[in-house]
Amino acid sequence: xxxxxxxxxxxxxxxxxxxxxxxxxxxxxxxxxxxxxxxxxxxxxxxxxxxxxxxxxxxxxxxxxxxxxxxxxxxxxxxxxxxxxxxxxxxxxxxxx
Amino acid sequence: xxxxxxxxxxxxxxxxxxxxxxxxxxxxxxxxxxxxxxxxxxxxxxxxxxxxxxxxxxxxxxxxxxxxxxxxxxxxxxxxxxxxxxxxxxxxxxxxxxxxxxxxxxxxxxxxxxxxxxxxxxxxxxxxxxxxxxxxxxxxxxxxxxxxxxxxxxxxxxxxxxxxxxxxxxxxxxx
Numbered sequence: 285x286x287x288x289x290x291x292x293x294x295x296x297x298x299x300x301x302x303x304x305x306x307x308x309x310x311x312x313x314x315x316x317x318x319x320x321x322x323x324x325x326x327x328x329x330x331x332x333x334x335x336x337x338x339x340x341x342x343x344x345x346x347x348x349x350x351x352x353x354x355x356x357x358x359x360x361x362x363x364x365x366x367x368x369x370x371x372x373x374x375x376x377x378x379x380x381x
Numbered sequence: 382x383x384x385x386x387x388x389x390x391x392x393x394x395x396x397x398x399x400x401x402x403x404x405x406x407x408x409x410x411x412x413x414x415x416x417x418x419x420x421x422x423x424x425x426x427x428x429x430x431x432x433x434x435x436x437x438x439x440x441x442x443x444x445x446x447x448x449x450x451x452x453x454x455x456x457x458x459x460x461x462x463x464x465x466x467x468x469x470x471x472x473x474x475x476x477x478x479x480x481x482x483x484x485x486x487x488x489x490x491x492x493x494x495x496x497x498x499x500x501x502x503x504x505x506x507x508x509x510x511x512x513x514x515x516x517x518x519x520x521x522x523x524x525x526x527x528x529x530x531x532x533x534x535x536x537x538x539x540x541x542x543x544x545x546x547x548x549x550x551x552x553x554x555x556x
Contacts, residue, residue, distance in 0.1 A: 288442050295435035299428060305554055306424040314412045314556035322550045329546050337438045338539040347383055351543075354390055358397065358547045362555060365401045372405035380406055 294336035301329050319366035323359035330355040382533040386540045389503065393544050396496050400551060407488045412556045414489035417482060422473035423553030426545065429465035430504075434542040436462060437511075437535050440518075447525045449518065456515045459538075463511060466504050493552050500548055503541050510534045 285293075305325045308318060334340040334355055340348050365372060404411040436459030443452040477483075482490050514534045517523060523531050 291435065291438045295431060298431045302424065302427045302431065305550060306420055309415055309420045309554035319555060322555050326546065326550050330543055333539055333543055333546065337434050338536060355543065361401055365404060369405045369408055376402045379402065
């Protein structure tokens with residue numbers, strides 16, 4: 285498959301995932317399960333942009349790892365904050381007046 | 382180029398830290414928050430930015446293939462879709478204010494304005510950058526062998542995409 289075709293497919297997949305992700309927003313319920321689904325969709329979309337738009341696979345290894353760490357760190361934080369929000373609030377209590 | 386992009390990511394990392402701490406301290410406000418915003422606007426921004434990013438990626442492929450007119454057309458399309466972002470922002474702000482979502486509307490809304498306006502500024506820089514690379518492409522400044530400026534712009538624009546793909550679920554989806 286040509287690189288151009290891969291970019292086209294990545295865009296199509298990103299659009300479909302965005303619409304599906306918006307569907308999650310229409311759900312009235314909250315909780316860890318929804319947070320995990322949101323995080324997974326976010327991670328897949330970020331990986332698609334990193335690999336096919338940003339062409340990170342051809343970047344220097346340190347740059348690639350730093351951007352991947354940021355891209356995977358955010359979905360992880362979504363899940364951790366959802367699961368351990370009380371702990372985070374306790375740890376950061378001194379920051380809030 | 383990467384120094385600038387990492388500065389941008391660091392700036393947003395700090396803003397995301399504010400989001401997560403605010404969320405941890407105000408779980409009820411953040412659980413109810415997405416229901417107060419326009420999901421259609423949030424989805425609209427996402428589709429506009431993703432499509433603009435795709436056009437810019439295709440422009441880069443066209444330049445590498447030596448097809449400069451096609452490159453310019455893809456950049457123009459990317460600019461038009463990119464303009465969709467501030468246009469939706471105007472409509473969304475009208476909708477927000479008509480629904481009482483101003484700076485007194487609570488911690489969720491303030492955090493939302495704080496992050497999304499910062500992102501809007503970065504989109505504006507990107508749109509100006511896109512006009513610049515379009516002018517340079519039209520003027521014949523880039524070649525198949527040397528188009529580093531176009532690549533640098535594309536990286537910035539995709540990094541702005543990446544940041545939006547994080548902001549969108551945090552404010553419009555996650556309860």
